[in-house]
Amino acid sequence: MQTHLYLVRHAHSDYTPDEKSRPLSPKGAKDARKVAVVLSKEGVDRVISSPYKRAIQTVEGISREINPEINQWEGFRERLLSTGPVADFQAAVAKVWEEEHFAFEGGESNQQARARGVKEIKKVLQQYAGERIAIGTHGNILALILSHFDSCYGIEFWRQLEMPDIYCLSFDGLELKNVRRIPLGAKAI
Template identity: 90%
Template sequence: MQTHLYLVRHAHSDYTPDEKLRPLSPKGEKDARKVAEVLNKEGMDRVISSPYKRAIQTVEGISRAINPEINLLEGFRERLLSAGPVADFQAAVAKVWQQENFAFEGGESNQQARARGAKEIKKVLQQYAGERIAIGTHGNILALILSHFDSRYGIEFWRQLEMPDIYCLSFEGLELKKVRRIPLDVKVT
């Protein structure tokens, strides 16, 4: 019996310093409707999300379509890079990927964030075995989760992720059997 976890990187959001309450942009809202349409064809059983608004908004359309509430799980929130803004975001992300145990002040190392995400995935697999589950999440934690199960997923994978993006992880028990990208056909503007 396989369990299929659809990790959904949130749609485009306009930057605000408030990580938790940052909403989707108008383009993100439009793309979230496409996410719901695509996931509806995949036959979701339930919806889980990071507690961050942009992740919730990205999967709430599929939740409305299948009628369960969204279960918010802290383990799927984005990795905290640092306690405050960093001067060069790309360089900061590169540094934490190069040094697994390094963390900026107040932030999480790759090792810490990966362990948090993988622990949440394992709990979901045990609790909802055999289901198809949409999980609203974020780019960096998505890449870190995948890298826990398959070391081929790293910073280059993270760099090519789109907003939104969907990856279906198929498991037998706790063993990852297959990863496939679900095409969305959203136009970059």
């Protein structure tokens, strides 16, 4: 019996310094409707999300369709790069990917963020074995989780992720058997 986890990178949001309550942009809201349609066709059983508003909003359409409750799991939040602003975001992300144990002041290293994300994945697999679960999350933590299972998922993978993006991870117990990207199609519903 396989468990299928649909890691959903949130749709586009307009930048604000308030990470937790940053909402989707109008484009992001339109794209979130595509996510609901696609996940509906996948037969998703339940929805979990990062507690960040943009991640919740990206998966709330499928949640309303199957079960209005979205379980918020703190471990699926985006990796904290630093407690303060960084001068060059792309360079800062490159630095933490180059040095596995390096963290900016108050931030998480790749090792720390990956361990947090993988711990949550294992909890989901144990609690909801045999189900299809949509998980609203973020680009960096999604790439870090995947990199735990296969080193081909690194910074270049992260750079090519779209907003939104969906990757289905199929597990047999705790063993990852397959990863496939779920295309969203061209038209919003």
